[in-house]
Amino acid sequence: MDIPLITRWRQRHVPARFAVFGDGGRPGPETLAELLGECQLLRDRAAEDGVELDDSAASLSALDQLVPSWRDEEEQALDRLGNDAGLYLGTVIVRTVPGAGWEVSPNGGPVVRLATGREIDTVELGHAWAENGSPELSQVLAETAQD
16 A cells, blocks of 8 residues: 555655665675775774775774774764674675675665575674674674684
């Protein structure tokens, strides 16, 4: 049943991380990896602190060592940084763990699927890291590589 008022409201209130993967079709794996790997806010913040994000395990360790000055910022900036941290974590996993790849979950959000079939919501983990510093991104990668 289509109720125009509700349809218009939903179109304006879809969370940003899901809007990318709306009903317009699913992007291919290469397009998805390129799109999700940008993480410009996180890359800019890391660069300000002298950390180059080169999609490696070492860069995750360097991120874990940063002083979390962003935790004092407004919620919107923290939310964007959490998204980027999760997407960057996923990018590193996809590039370094054999058989890992991006997929779009049924709700439209990005997840990393391992060769074992396990799905990891890296965006959720990125939000936790940005807000609390835990779990450490490098530790998530190490545990994922063991699966």
